[in-house]
Amino acid sequence: MPTISRDEVAHLARLARLAVTEEELDLFAGQLEVILTSVARVGEVAAADIPPTSHAVGLTDVFRADVPRPGLTQQQALSGAYATEDGRFRVPRILDES
Amino acid sequence: MTRLTRCSAAELAARIHAQDITAVEVTRTHLDRIAAVDPALHAFLHLDGPAALAAAAAVDDGLRRGDPPASPLAGVPLALKDVFTTVDMPTTCGSRMLQGWWPPYDATVTRKLRAAGVVIVGKTNMDEFAMGSSTENSAYGPTRNPWDLDRVPGGSGGGSAAAVAAFEVPLAIGTDTGGSIRQPSAVTGTVGVKPTYGGVSRYGLVAFSSSLDQGGPVARTVLDAALLHEVIGGYDPLDSTSIDAPVPPVVQAARAGATGDLTGIRVGVVSQFRGDGYQPGVRRAFEVAVSRLRELGADIVEVSCPSFDHALPAYYLIAPSECSSNLARFDGMRYGLRVGDDGGRSAEEVMSLTREAGFGPEVKRRIMLGTYALSAGYYDAYYGQAQKVRTLIIRDFAAAFDQVDVLVSPTTPTTAFRIGERVDDPMAMYLSDLCTIPANLAGNAALSVPAGLSDDDGLPVGLQVMAPALADDRAYRVAAAYEAARDDADGGPLVQRVPDLEVAAR
Numbered sequence: 001m002p003t004i005s006r007d008e009v010a011h012l013a014r015l016a017r018l019a020v021t022e023e024e025l026d027l028f029a030g031q032l033e034v035i036l037t038s039v040a041r042v043g044e045v046a047a048a049d050i051p052p053t054s055h056a057v058g059l060t061d062v063f064r065a066d067v068p069r070p071g072l073t074q075q076q077a078l079s080g081a082y083a084t085e086d087g088r089f090r091v092p093r094i095l096d097e098s
Numbered sequence: 099m100t101r102l103t104r105c106s107a108a109e110l111a112a113r114i115h116a117q118d119i120t121a122v123e124v125t126r127t128h129l130d131r132i133a134a135v136d137p138a139l140h141a142f143l144h145l146d147g148p149a150a151l152a153a154a155a156a157v158d159d160g161l162r163r164g165d166p167p168a169s170p171l172a173g174v175p176l177a178l179k180d181v182f183t184t185v186d187m188p189t190t191c192g193s194r195m196l197q198g199w200w201p202p203y204d205a206t207v208t209r210k211l212r213a214a215g216v217v218i219v220g221k222t223n224m225d226e227f228a229m230g231s232s233t234e235n236s237a238y239g240p241t242r243n244p245w246d247l248d249r250v251p252g253g254s255g256g257g258s259a260a261a262v263a264a265f266e267v268p269l270a271i272g273t274d275t276g277g278s279i280r281q282p283s284a285v286t287g288t289v290g291v292k293p294t295y296g297g298v299s300r301y302g303l304v305a306f307s308s309s310l311d312q313g314g315p316v317a318r319t320v321l322d323a324a325l326l327h328e329v330i331g332g333y334d335p336l337d338s339t340s341i342d343a344p345v346p347p348v349v350q351a352a353r354a355g356a357t358g359d360l361t362g363i364r365v366g367v368v369s370q371f372r373g374d375g376y377q378p379g380v381r382r383a384f385e386v387a388v389s390r391l392r393e394l395g396a397d398i399v400e401v402s403c404p405s406f407d408h409a410l411p412a413y414y415l416i417a418p419s420e421c422s423s424n425l426a427r428f429d430g431m432r433y434g435l436r437v438g439d440d441g442g443r444s445a446e447e448v449m450s451l452t453r454e455a456g457f458g459p460e461v462k463r464r465i466m467l468g469t470y471a472l473s474a475g476y477y478d479a480y481y482g483q484a485q486k487v488r489t490l491i492i493r494d495f496a497a498a499f500d501q502v503d504v505l506v507s508p509t510t511p512t513t514a515f516r517i518g519e520r521v522d523d524p525m526a527m528y529l530s531d532l533c534t535i536p537a538n539l540a541g542n543a544a545l546s547v548p549a550g551l552s553d554d555d556g557l558p559v560g561l562q563v564m565a566p567a568l569a570d571d572r573a574y575r576v577a578a579a580y581e582a583a584r585d586d587a588d589g590g591p592l593v594q595r596v597p598d599l600e601v602a603a604r
Contacts (some may be wrong), residue, residue, distance in 0.1 A: 004470070009466065010472075012466040012469050012470055012473075013462075013466060014450075015473075016422060016425075016462075016465045016466055016468050016469045017429070017446070017449045017450045017453050018450060018453050018454050018457070018465065018466070019428040019447075019451050019453070019454040020454060020462065021454075024462070026393075026461060027459075028459075028462070029462060029468065031524055032463065032466060032467060032470070033120075034524070034525055035463070035467060035524055035525060035528075036467070036470070038411060038414075038525055038528075039411040039412075039415050039480070039484075040411070040415045040479075041408060041411045041481055042411045042412050042415065042480070042481075042483045042484050042487050043423075044408070044409055044488065045408055045483070045486070045487055046403070047483065047486035047487065047489075047490065048540035050486040050489050050490060051486070051487030051489055052482060052486050052488070053485055053486075053488040053489040053492060054309060054485060055309045055339070055541075056295050056309065056356045056488075056492065056539065056540050056541025056542075056567075057295055057296050057339060057341065057541050057567070058258065059339070062335075062338045064335055065556070069570070072202050072203065076202035076203075077202065077432075078432030079200070079202050079433075080199055080201075080202070080432065080434065081432055081433060082430065082431075082433075082434075082435075083168075083436075083439070085483060089431060089432050091431050091445050092444055092445040092447075092448045093444055093445065094444065096286050096442070096507055097173055097204060
């Protein structure tokens with residue numbers, strides 16, 4: 001039976017870039033425990049020699065003619081941005097040092 | 099004369115194309131109906147009456163000029179699930195993350211609908227990013243079931259199903275990752291189809307679980323669903339998983355089925371999807387439906403698909419895993435919400451604050467579940483093993499379809515549950531998808547057709563018909579035959595018995 005600690009949930013939230021609250025940690029730890037216990041039933045199936053399926057329809061390389069196709073204009077691409085500057089996305093600093 | 103809102107899409111189209119009525123009149127009547135009942139229902143997140151009337155007027159103009167209709171559904175109003183991008187309307191996916199986002203491009207489904215002259219009246223409510231079975235996970239509040247306003251309309255596509263059941267529109271588009279078209283259709287007494295994976299383009303469908311997501315039609319009759327299926331289906335070079343093959347002849351199959359003969363059709367009843375755990379009224383309605391198929395000439399056999407018992411756990415590993423990866427795109431940088439950008443915080447901090455504020459609890463749960471299942475040390479036991487179960491489910495379907503033409507089961511184990519009943523219990527919510535998930539994991543076609551009312555609570559029950567990949571037409575044929583027999587026995591279509599909401603709305 002899988003057990004998932006509050007610390008593990010906090011770690012998962014960090015990995016998933018979710019600034020969860022203390023109350024959420026309590027709630028999610030309990031709920032994820034219940035869900036994981038249930039889904040762990042996949043382990044009951046003897047499947048050592050069974051190949052995995054990632055996709056129901058076989059994936060094949062898809063090609064297209066090597067001709068230019070119009071994409072979004074710069075204006076369209078920036079149309080949903082929170083902030084822009086000089087025709088680019090303006091984002092917060094990416095390094096920790098200010 | 100039948101009220102326009104009570105007509106099927108096929109009837110409306112025929113009258114519009116014969117210029118007996120105008121598309122503008124049809125659209126206006128439906129917009130009036132929406133204005134009257136949607137305050138009680140909340141099926142729509144966004145409406146654009148002027149644009150819908152303009153699109154309808156364009157269809158009328160063409161017909162007046164003597165142009166042939168752009169498609170068999172030209173001029174018919176439709177509601178689009180708010181997960182397909184539209185340049186002229188917001189696309190929110192039921193999430194605060196995308197509140198007010200106007201996409202810079204149309205989904206292929208949107209483009210095909212426009213090209214076919216179908217009148218898109220608005221965008222429908224849904225569980226956030228299509229994760230849920232009740233539409234209660236929408237950031238904009240739940241949609242209510244027109245059969246009983248205290249109950250859920252299913253999910254994630256509860257808005258689309260409720261809009262069709264409440265006669266707000268004759269047609270809608272949904273998406274089905276684990277049952278999000280079929281389960282809402284079952285609990286609202288409508289027809290919902292998950293086409294074969296790859297049969298309808300995913301371009302512009304905001305991704306939840308890419309190997310499972312599939313758009314499809316919602317309607318009040320099997321023929322209407324088939325007509326819509328042919329409008330939206332077909333190969334799309336912009337979707338690398340789109341199947342490069344003709345759309346199965348679903349309209350022809352629906353018309354053939356309606357003649358009511360299933361002689362020689364072999365129907366398999368899935369042994370895993372009956373018995374305990376099913377609401378007694380659902381079980382009885384299902385048994386009646388199976389006897390009706392037998393009366394129509396079908397050979398009924400019981401078929402065992404043992405791996406289906408593990409479909410639900412496999413799905414709730416695979417879908418969250420793909421979701422944790424797909425939803426990484428919502429980082430607050432290029433579009434959508436951004437929270438906490440005070441000039442001091444780093445991009446990573448802003449990203450975490452944005453995702454915390456922008457996502458609701460179910461989306462967060464699934465992202466964390468997927469992150470867990472894909473992490474080193476757990477991958478083989480969870481995601482890897484789920485992928486193997488997926489192989490076994492595909493093999494079970496293959497073996498079953500060696501013996502029978504279609505498989506049937508109840509669409510979902512219960513009728514519509516009460517709003518709030520399952521929100522605090524994710525596993526109870528997940529069980530709604532028990533019978534619909536195998537077809538998503540295997541990628542084959544499946545639909546839900548109304549199978550009467552449950553005798554214990556008077557709410558609609560769905561009959562699920564599953565067919566092999568690219569044999570969508572078989573499911574339509576069986577469903578259309580069943581629908582005709584059911585209507586004959588009941589003295590009219592089930593959905594016409596939905597309570598009149600104008601009274602309820604007051």
